[in-house]
Amino acid sequence: MAEQTVLFAKHIEAGAKMVDFHGWEMPINYGSQIEEHHAVRQDAGMFDVSHMTVVDIKGVEAKAFLQKLLANDVAKLKVAGKAMYGGMLNEEGGVIDDLITYFLNDDYYRLVVNSATRVKDMAWINKQAASFDVVVTELPELAMIAVQGPNAKAKAASVFNAEQNALVDGIKPFFAVESGDFFIATTGYTGEDGYEIIVHNDKAADLWQALLDADVKPCGLGARDTLRLEAGMNLYGLDMDEEVSPLAANMAWTIAWEPSERDFIGRSALLEQKASGTLPKQVGLILEAKGVLRHGQKVVFTDSEGAQQEGVITSGTFSPTLGHSVAIARVPRSIGVVAQVEMRKKFVDVKVVKSGFVRNGKKTF
Amino acid sequence: MSNIPAELKYASSHEWVREEGNGIYTVGITDHAQELLGDMVFVDLPDVGDTFDAGEDVAVAESVKAASDIYSPLTGEIVEVNEELEDSPELVNSDAFNDGWLFKIKADEPSEVDNMLDAEAYEASIDED
DSSP, X not given: OOEEOTTHHHHHHTXXXXXXXXXXXXXXXXXXXXXXXXXXXXXXXXXXXTXXXXXXXXXXXXXXXXXXHBSSOGGGOOSTTBEEEEEEEOTTSOEEEEEEEEEEETXXXXXXXXXXXXXXXXXXXXXXHTTSSOEEEEOTTEEEEEEESTTHHHHHHTTSOHHHHHHHTTOOSSBEEXXXXXXXESOXXXXXXXXXXXXXXXXXXXXXXXHHHTTOEEOOHHHHHHHHHHTTOOXXXXXXXXXXXXXXXXXXXXXXXXXXXXXXXXXXXXXXXXHHOOOOEEEEEEEOSSSOOOTTOEEEEEOTTSOEEEEEEEEEEEETTTTEEEEEEEEOTTOOSEEEEEETTEEEEEEEEOSOOEETTEEOO | OOOOOTTSEEOTTSXXXXXXXXXXXXXXXXXXXXXXXXXXXXXXXXXXXXXEOTTSEEEEEEESSOEEEEEOSSOEEEEEEOTHHHHOTTHHHHOTTTTTOOEEXXXXXXXXXXXXXXXXXXXXXXXXO
């Protein structure tokens, strides 16, 4: 029996088609995922992301613990509320999960991790925490609603109280404020402006309804996937996993090499991978002809030395914003500006760009 | 619940067929099939004049979720394709049995239709899935 979020009844009320998503019964769409996608690019949409796991890390060694656990360095977070994205790696330098860390104070950080990896994440975090003076607490009583789109902030303002509105006024991306019932963060997974709001389960349905009344469109996991892919954001389990180096998954920017004495888990493995010079890299692919690039399809090209090279599409979709297909691929570093993808027994030409195709409603390549 | 018009004939692979007279049949995919596939983004149709055997793959319906082969329910020659789908593939979602039709085929052997499922048998076949 799949788990349900506290918003399950609201989804059914809104006509959602529910699917099993890693043990959670979640909305895939409420009719048309393309319309939901456009709502987020052009106006405002909301997603129930309550299946994601909120984990609080408290204690005098909270900072030291996270400096060991995460490849990015929480020492960069100096202002209360500041957030950071990065990977939690294993000793071999593979990605156990990607997550967001919020700095609340020196003894208190909050992590938001993927739901699909919850069990292994918690096992790993607890195992590593054993040698530190910290308390690790999972908070299943919290729900989370992401409100995203060019009008998301304005519409959310109508459901916030005066104090909340004063606090969010002018806050930068990747920042959280807490007031009243809400933990409000300027994070997201769509490439648009907006918030992710963490709220107690008891208040989640009221918040959802208030956003509905403010004309924010409910959006399912289908639209969430096409939006994140257009934005060039990784999906754990497809674009990277424990077998993939963050250096091969466009996550090099999330690895804090300095200070060099910070011995985070996976550091020595990453250094070896770097030195080997054989790591693949992540690129974006664009197919302007008909057809849709899909996960698992083979990417081939001839390098400058005339050698045949091969890579793979890690996630692909039709881009509703662009009107053609785009994909994220992992390929040998020698790739140029064109390649071919094997689709349905035929090879089709694709353009190779940096991963990331749409930001704030606009094409970026 | 999917809509399954009683006057049409069906293939277990989710195509429907409507008789237009003179041995010509309109073919599309069922409402149930479009629901499974989700938002349609491209429909790759055959060319007029192409000939197909019953059961041969004749078209591809590509949705946000997957690419799906469509099989010709009948043996014959394509006499018309739904050109509206070039710009509006979503017609397959919004009106699978009418505006979302795919192609018309002139059947070599119209009796092949008799071997197809009626609405009741098709409904039973989906319920088994």
